[in-house]
Amino acid sequence: MKGLVNACLQLGALVGALSCSAIGDALGRRKSIFLAGLLALIGQILQCPAFSLAQFIVGRVILGLGIGQLSVTVPVWQSESSSAGKRGRQVIAAGIFICVGFASSSWINFGLGKVSFQPIQWRIPLAIPILFSLVICFSIFALPESPRWLVRWTKSKAQ
Secondary structure (H helix, E strand, C coil): CHHHHHHHHHHHHHHHHHHHHHHHHHHCHHHHHHHHHHHHHHHHHHHCCCCCHHHHHHHHHHHHHHHHHHHHHHHHHHHHHCCHHHHHHHHHHHHHHHHHHHHHHHHHHHHHCCCCCHHHHHHHHHHCHHHHHHHHHHHHHHCCCCHHHHHHHHHHHHC
16 A cells, blocks of 8 residues: 555656646746646645545645656756856756755654654654745746746747
């Protein structure tokens, strides 16, 4: 059963990653990132208070959709928006943040695994990423749209 629940997240991430180019081209990079952050937020909110397996699985699928879209759209937006001289540093910085995030989540899971009240063991690690999804949703519109998408959008409107 644990494998099935985990597979639901992976399946959602696969669908989200495969659909992000169509969504990103239609909506723009920033709106696509906002939508992905919102999907991740909804999935996280559904999982935290889940008292049934069905609610938890639905939350995992929706979270997977958001994570899949974010994992593809953010690097595309980043590479399209940064100059060639800064692109390498930004890619390395993103990799460092991903590694720090994985290490932090592992330590949080390890520490909370020692708590005797079992719902706290898994609800808090599922609730912490809500903060990061909120940051993405609230901050993405303060950043510029991808110049490559803007050029493609204006060309399609001119025709």
